[in-house]
Amino acid sequence: MQQKQITFNEKLRRAALAQYAIFKSGPDKDYDQLTFLAAEICEVPVAKINIIGKEEVWNKSVYGTKVYSVPRNNSFCEESINSGKEILILNKPQNPKIFARAEGIYDKDYQFFAGVPLFNKQGYAIAVFSVFDTRPRELKPNQIESLKALANQSMKLFEARRQTIKLHHVQRSLKQKYRELEKFASLVSHDIKSPLANIISLTELLKAENENKFNEETKEYLNFLVDSSYSLRNYVDGILSFYRSDHILEKDYEDVDLRELLKGVVDLYAISEDIVIHYPKEGKLHNVNKAALTQVFMNLISNSLKYNKKDLRKVEFRFRESDRYYHFEVEDNGDGIPPEKIEKAFELFTTLEVNDRYGNPGTGIGLATVKKHIENMQGKIEVESTPGKGSNFKFRIKRL
Template sequence: MEQKIAFNEKIRQSVLIDYNISKTSTKEDFNQLTFLAATICHAPTAFISIIDKNHVWLKSKTGIEIEEIERKNSFAQLTLESKLDIYCINYSNDPKAFEDVQKYYNNNYKFYAGIPLTNLQGYTIGVLSVLDTEERELKKEQIEALKALGNQCMKLFEFAKQNKKFRVIQKKLKQKYQELEKFASVVSHDIKSPLANIISLTELLKVENQGKFDEETTQYLNYLNESSYSLRSYVDGILSFYRSEHILEKDYENVDLHNLLSGIAHLYDVANDVEIDFPETATLHHVNKAALTQVFLNLVTNALKYNSKDHRKIQITFKKTETFYHFAVIDNGDGFSEENSSKIFELFTTLDTNDRDGNAGSGIGLATVKKLINSMGGTIKVNSTPGEGSSFQFTIKRV
């Protein structure tokens, strides 16, 4: 029996280590629990104690100043040994239990109640305790309330434990992402360098041999040139997708929406067939300006590229609700069928259509847009009609 207890204690200690409960910092949540425990029981003292190997230390406390006591003969140890869901004693029932710990306390306590803090596997890592200077019995509703507080305390420990695991996984994923980004950057550089040579040599070959090649050879050179530009665009898109992670790390700030959109519209002032309408005045509070700019830039560029009409028009609308900013980018472009409305946001997915200059899409731009919007707590959807245009509607969360 003694070996079994020793073995269980070793497991209990390893379980306690997994929770990684700090001795030095106490969250307000734990302080509120001890305050409520004392208030519910009309007692001067309540505390949350953690049962370590040789000592019991207080994670949170109300009405008491001690930080740590010996585990042997402590109230927490007695509660652990009792295996009860609540352990209550009065001085008259067990004077020695109170006398053994009296050296740690300033008050002459006569009553103790303890709720074991036990995880789902049945291992107790601590105790929610209440002390009073008078002998007494707890009412049924007080006992149930203490048990509820004990459950909440254990949930806080579980949350902190899972949060720690999440941070470890998050760190590993970030490292993997950085490695992938570095790989993409190196590979794209290695691809773009020979691509630039192919494009330059192809152009040079066409110029120096103008009129010498037959029609079929000239067509082959044109195909080679177009394919090279397409591949370069594809590589640039991959880099843009991975580098968008850095955009999301930018600071949040207040943004003048009119000025932001005015800057984007100004990029297309040179084209006489382009009309871009956007809100005159609107201020967005605490948003990622870099990410939002990239979203609008991608959507506006896309709307103009996939529009074969003589007069290209874009209307940008804005409204706000209590929890979200709502935007829409509406164009009179070529549009597409409803069945493609969801898959266009998937990475590397294209609709097998060329833009107004005859270039094929990479299937990366809209995937980047969705990634940025989702990271800002929003969603995006699209309505489109072939030959009439599209309306991209998206939201970002207000904070």
């Protein structure tokens, strides 16, 4: 009965070890520093961080020797994890049988061993932090405590590694789910946009062919149908754009001339004589996500021009830099945002319930996309606005 319990525990121990993905892993300076300190503090020639596998003891870090694997059976580490002690200290004169069983396993005739088992939170021994010497010796009390402390730090590194692995698994899972969601959104948008295009074209055709047959009320209904179809199409395009925007965040970072970037963005719009744009005198940005920043300015400029019913539309860009951030302002003389709606302006699918200068309603997606990009660039955005006078969008992104 006892043997079955031991076998069951060993399976659980190996399952716990697998969570760390550390057995036969690559070199790591963090562990090497710990074994170096252990050897120096304990004044011994050899220190190891020993990972206990199924049939072998593999050394994650070694100081003072080049042997990276020994058989588990009859090893000092096997004795250590089975001892039930917080630290197992062995000298050959006092423990001749243990050293006799271990004869031939190691590369040197060790006569001293001290090992601290490393247990996970469930109590399973993952590894042993150990020091060796070729002559019998004793450890001072401060050396014993130091060895325990170093062993504890080693286990914390193991746990940090395990958490990182879990995080990577979660990230991969989320990316897969996001790809599936994006594919779904793309398919849905296509399935919605196709009939919408038919509705729009057929309605326009119906209006044209029956221009003199329909009364004003019927014509108004048809116009409403067309306008609603266009609004729904814009809404679908906005949703798809929002979900695809994460791809922009994966673009490479590069140096950017701000004036050139802004002029390139403005050139995308039909700038007429009733529009005045003021650019910052200079601005050199280093190591920024140009694609994401371009998308931010495109949305802000588009809003500044669309939600402005004045005869002369103005947009002014400002820029400054501090030790940690690049700071930007996009100020316009547009319609402005009511104070009670400013807080919700950046929420996804939240509209201000107003139409732009062309009579089109908003989708509530543009500013949400802006906020997402800025926050992913470790920044923040806020807006100061006065209805009828204009808005000033102020944001910053982290300097890298």
